[in-house]
Amino acid sequence: MANGSAVTEFILAGLTDQPQLQLPFFFLFLLNYLVTAVGNFSLINLIGLNPHLHTPMYFFIFNLSFIDLCHSLIITPKMLMSFVAKNIISFAGCMAQLFFFCFFVHTECYVLTAMAYDRYMAICRPLTYTTTMSPQVCSLLMLGSYMLGFAGAMVHTGGMLRLSFCDLNVINHYMCDIFPLLQLSCSSTHVNELVDSVLVSTVVIVSSVIIFISYALILSNILHMSSSQGLSKAFSTCGSHIATVALFYGSGMFTHLKTSSNGSMSQGRFFSVFYTNVVPMLNPLIYSLRNKDVKLALKKTLAKIAS
Template identity: 65%
Template structure:
């Protein structure tokens, strides 16, 4: 076993989703469209929440952070993934691979805890509405977000640190479209027992703790909704939580399928497909899931469009006025000297 961080491999080859040539162009177009929608959707949501004061509430504070995380999360690996579809060999340096692994873990774990914080926010809003502004104070919201980022930073450091202690001898082809933990463990020529133990413990905690918190929160939420007498009130409460439940199911379901199973070649091929949901589909869908049926977001869109139209109109008038004055001065320069000469 080589000591310390010694490694013989200086670069890795990412296999991608498939090696079939006739699928490369369609997949490139598909994931490019998904990434464009991801960037536009999340940047748009971040801009709307930042510009509209009526969205400066705990719910949209968490949604703002979720959009920021989704934007960074998808940008960690999607550009590199797209280059694979247009090149024969998708090579990534050893240092770049470890960096990608770190930020992939960091943003992925932070998303899990932000979704958990959003579930707690919904629980307080529905079950204890009179105490909502006290329980979800700015200090409490900031503490929840700070805790989410801190846990993700520590867990990503643990995963990456354990990966750096491994030695990679000859095999350097990663059976994935990104530098993920389990595909890298299959390439190591040293013992991966400690790494697998860390993966099982850390991933287990990061799936079980948020899942239990979410299930308990939604258990109380469901109980409170069923006690609402009016049908309209129950429907409104259900619609408030439905988008969050969809996002939770996609993210945690596909993540658990990928990591909470033995690492083998067959499971890795299935895992690549399931990972598309939490790496590409969820960041793209979240802005639309949370905004399509949201009246506050629709109101913010209308206000922003009106504001933008006014600004564009003001700029156009200012430009036209300046252009008119320039034109007038040009004619004055052309004709008035001639008139003075005639006189």
């Protein structure tokens, strides 16, 4: 390999090494994969095919579903394979999975932040919302999210490529994640651990602060609302986003804390299931089951298909 590594392939240990759990887990996560793919693909198509959903909020939901769909596509197939056979991945394939995993996780952080700003403008600045959140502004916010996600993924992957992997090649995980790979390196990983921790902490803190400030201002505005209809609309538009943020950031931060602490890699592997498998499955359900516009679009689409 270009980095002088003696290891040309890795073996993914999978989620569990207990034989009696392999087959039940295979069908469980296969069902999860199908629901995730169908749910996100359907939401993408609904938003794309229905003009009344071509608004800033649904533009961000469209991209969120696209990210979740791609996230699932790069993680779950290899995870399913580990339940039924010896799961071997090449060095290049492992680095590619690491890159795209980091890319989509970082990008989702920025998209959720942009969605919080969108909700702030819609509730607190309704008179200037249309001009402020113009298609050009929304496109720039999304472009910035993808570019920052790309930059973060390049830092993580570039740092991993500078390391050497000599003898150990069994990754104690179901995917090529940062900390399980660092455990296998025969090089000094101090710089990598420092850079990765600083980068992740910066992204999480900055995006969390922006989301918190946005919702603090929204809450202040809601408390001054006199119309019950306005209150109901504000809570309905913000509730789904708050649920998504809580699930994504909560599971991600807890997993990061577990995997970065000594002796907790196995625990972190189980907790990571929430933001790699559960969150991408729940997001389309969260944004569709309690959303009247999506339900209306679904009825119209089904009616067109039936006719």
